[in-house]
Amino acid sequence: MLPRLLKRSFLNQKKAMIIMVVAVAVGTAVAASLLTVATEISSKVAVELRAFGANILVEPRLEGLAGVSGQARYLEESDLKKIKTVFWRHNILGFAPFLDGLVEMRSGENVRPVQAVGTWFEQKLQLPGEESAFVAGIVSVAPWWSIEGAWASHADSVVVGSALATELNLHVGDSVNLEGRAFQVSGLLTTGDREDEQVFMELATLQGLLGGEGRISRVQVSALTTPMDDFAYKNPKTMTRTEYEKWYCTGYVTSIAKQVEEVMTGSRARPVWNVAETEGKVLEKLRLAIYLLSVMALIASAIGVGTTMVTSLLRRVEEVGLMKALGADSMGIITLFLSEAVLIGVFGGTVGLLLSLWISKQVGLLVFGTELNQKALLFPLSMGVSLIIAILGALLPIARALHIKPAVVLKGVE
Amino acid sequence: MYVTFIKISDLEKHYASAMALRGVNLEIAAQEWVSIVGASGSGKSTLLNIVGGLDVPSKGCVRMNGTDLCGLSEDALARFRRQNIGYIFQQSHLVPYLSATENVMLAQYFHSLPDEKEAEEALVRVGLGHRLHHRPSQLSGGEQQRVCIARALINSPKLLLADEPTGNLDRENTRVVLELLKKIHEAEHFTIILVTHDPFVADWASRLVKMEDGRVVSDTRNR
Numbered sequence: 001m002l003p004r005l006l007k008r009s010f011l012n013q014k015k016a017m018i019i020m021v022v023a024v025a026v027g028t029a030v031a032a033s034l035l036t037v038a039t040e041i042s043s044k045v046a047v048e049l050r051a052f053g054a055n056i057l058v059e060p061r062l063e064g065l066a067g068v069s070g071q072a073r074y075l076e077e078s079d080l081k082k083i084k085t086v087f088w089r090h091n092i093l094g095f096a097p098f099l100d101g102l103v104e105m106r107s108g109e110n111v112r113p114v115q116a117v118g119t120w121f122e123q124k125l126q127l128p129g130e131e132s133a134f135v136a137g138i139v140s141v142a143p144w145w146s147i148e149g150a151w152a153s154h155a156d157s158v159v160v161g162s163a164l165a166t167e168l169n170l171h172v173g174d175s176v177n178l179e180g181r182a183f184q185v186s187g188l189l190t191t192g193d194r195e196d197e198q199v200f201m202e203l204a205t206l207q208g209l210l211g212g213e214g215r216i217s218r219v220q221v222s223a224l225t226t227p228m229d230d231f232a233y234k235n236p237k238t239m240t241r242t243e244y245e246k247w248y249c250t251g252y253v254t255s256i257a258k259q260v261e262e263v264m265t266g267s268r269a270r271p272v273w274n275v276a277e278t279e280g281k282v283l284e285k286l287r288l289a290i291y292l293l294s295v296m297a298l299i300a301s302a303i304g305v306g307t308t309m310v311t312s313l314l315r316r317v318e319e320v321g322l323m324k325a326l327g328a329d330s331m332g333i334i335t336l337f338l339s340e341a342v343l344i345g346v347f348g349g350t351v352g353l354l355l356s357l358w359i360s361k362q363v364g365l366l367v368f369g370t371e372l373n374q375k376a377l378l379f380p381l382s383m384g385v386s387l388i389i390a391i392l393g394a395l396l397p398i399a400r401a402l403h404i405k406p407a408v409v410l411k412g413v414e
Numbered sequence: 415m416y417v418t419f420i421k422i423s424d425l426e427k428h429y430a431s432a433m434a435l436r437g438v439n440l441e442i443a444a445q446e447w448v449s450i451v452g453a454s455g456s457g458k459s460t461l462l463n464i465v466g467g468l469d470v471p472s473k474g475c476v477r478m479n480g481t482d483l484c485g486l487s488e489d490a491l492a493r494f495r496r497q498n499i500g501y502i503f504q505q506s507h508l509v510p511y512l513s514a515t516e517n518v519m520l521a522q523y524f525h526s527l528p529d530e531k532e533a534e535e536a537l538v539r540v541g542l543g544h545r546l547h548h549r550p551s552q553l554s555g556g557e558q559q560r561v562c563i564a565r566a567l568i569n570s571p572k573l574l575l576a577d578e579p580t581g582n583l584d585r586e587n588t589r590v591v592l593e594l595l596k597k598i599h600e601a602e603h604f605t606i607i608l609v610t611h612d613p614f615v616a617d618w619a620s621r622l623v624k625m626e627d628g629r630v631v632s633d634t635r636n637r
Contacts, residue, residue, distance in 0.1 A: 001523035004516065012511035322507045325468060326565075327496020327524040329489040407468040410503055411459070 006339055016312045017344065020305050020393070024348025027301020028386040029355030031294040035385070036360045036377055038290040044368045045283055054095075054141040054220035055275045056257045061268040074099075074215035075267055077203070082263035083221060084127050084134060087249065088256045091224040094140020096120055097216040099206050105199065106177035107168045114164065115198045116178065118206025121151035121159075141222045145195070148172060149187030155205045157186040163196035179209045221260055221269070226251040227280035298389055305344065305393025309337075313397045320401050321409035333401050341394035342387065349386030356382055419444035419605050420465060420573070425474035427460050427628075434460040435471070436628040442621075444572075447599060447606040449619035449636075457628040458609045459577055465607060466499050466575045467491035479572065496525045500566030500604075504578035506558035508550040508565075515546045518565045525569040536564040540594055556587030563594060567602070574599075576608040580615055592618050 060073035099118035120137035149172035232252040253271040261269035364372040420442040427435040434457045450458045463469035475484040518533035540560040580588035624632040
């Protein structure tokens with residue numbers, strides 16, 4: 001009888017039902033799309049934020065007297081590939097090794113010592129188990145570095161910092177002499193920082209010039225991370241075993257740094273806090289804003305449904321009074337109205353799902369340039385949200401229906 | 415043998431500005447047909463609503479078949495109503511978007527399980543076999559009241575409460591409805607309390623209770 005009652009009731013108040021289904025559908029589409037965006041925003045925005053530079057710096061660990069005496073320590077180049085073997089290896093988006101050294105530069109009549117940096121500009125690494133090559137080097141950790149000309153693509157070319165090039169009147173294609181060896185300037189580098197006064201060359205080239213094969217001074221690592229929370233700031237040394245496992249298996253910048261440190265012999269890896277913390281705060285605020293917008297969409301929609309349902313109830317007061325006179329108790333009335341709400345939720349949710357598929361696709365394309373991946377989430381999310389909207393909307397009408405007095409609404413004329 | 419089915423004791427009902435019942439005492443036997451008559455505002459409908467559990471008294475109590483209605487919660491009263499009482503109102507109060515059969519099934523739904531065949535038989539019994547699938551708006555006033563009789567009696571109640579059941583009908587339809595009620599009452603032996611201000615309708619009862627200003631002023635056996 002309930003299905004028949006619901007069917008007749010729906011057909012009897014088509015206009016109100018359509019309004020409620022539309023209200024649920026719109027609320028569902030907006031809330032579900034926003035929530036889907038929120039679930040993906042971490043990865044999407046984190047990738048965008050990675051353009052701001054590496055967030056982990058790996059340096060040689062200075063222990064004992066080494067730190068005091070200023071004795072140079074190096075990391076092993078052969079350990080670099082191991083960075084892509086850590087637990088959070090898929091979150092490592094890029095890394096670049098650097099070897100620093102002073103070299104004598106001769107350009108025309110000018111002879112002066114300059115800071116030389118050996119690095120990987122764009123190094124393709126074939127990693128075990130991976131189909132495509134992983135691109136490491138400066139392009140992966142500092143994509144905003146501006147190059148006029150080209151990166152040094154072979155052993156006889158260098159990239160000169162723009163400030164140094166101006167000072168020495170060097171241009172792309174010019175020749176310079178470093179440590180008695182001739183190099184061609186392939187590009188001029190502008191970063192707005194100390195790099196503008198340095199000379200960059202292939203890592204192996206500088207290792208050869210300095211006589212330190214396989215040595216590197218530091219590594220910059222760019223990793224996708226989970227925003228830092230209170231737990232992430234705990235000292236791992238004071239954690240219980242369970243806490244430590246949770247920390248280690250969460251993609252905090254600190255735990256990823258720890259894992260990198262473990263695979264790089266004699267290293268100390270630390271987060272670049274200004275980058276890591278900014279990322280975390282931006283993501284957190286963005287997500288909070290999206291959640292608030294979702295809740296607002298949900299409430300607005302529920303109010304729409306509730307208002308329409310109350311209006312509809314006002315036309316059905318006599319019907320509810322009659323049902324009570326026939327013996328409907330609170331549960332009977334709640335069942336009837338809740339069933340109507342659930343049906344409205346299911347219809348609205350279905351329409352809302354189709355709408356949210358379109359909206360989330362558009363948001364993905366418009367904001368991130370790619371579609372969002374969380375389509376599987378949309379169905380349960382849409383249905384869940386639509387049911388919440390419809391049930392929230394039904395609460396007030398149900399409360400009012402329960403207070404209807406049959407003796408009053410069915411009163412005859414004496 | 416006289417068996418008290420309903421016992422009303424010292425019943426009072428106060429509203430903010432008026433007193434609808436002022437100490438009503440009444441006993442009604444099982445299977446009796448009682449007409450409660452009185453002018454408008456005499457308290458007869460209020461009394462009917464309290465006996466039927468649709469309203470609660472300010473003071474006093476109603477016992478029906480051993481159950482003290484005044485001690486029951488709203489939900490318990492609803493459950494008591496569906497098990498024991500059938501209603502016929504002055505306005506038919508049929509659900510407009512349901513057919514005649516579905517309106518009868520609605521009472522079955524709240525009582526136990528709807529049975530379409532049984533609902534149709536009940537309508538055939540009140541002479542509406544040809545109107546089973548008609549909506550209330552497609553039925554005459556007399557036919558609507560007959561659907562209400564079928565709905566009120568579908569769950570075999572022990573008590574039928576009728577509040578001006580023919581108030582909106584002409585004399586001919588009034589007679590049809592009352593004859594139908596009488597026929598079913600004789601066959602099924604339930605108790606009827608019928609509120610009316612029409613002497614013609616009141617005369618069909620075996621007992622006449624007259625109310626004035628919230629009190630019972632006379633209680634007579636009908637000849």
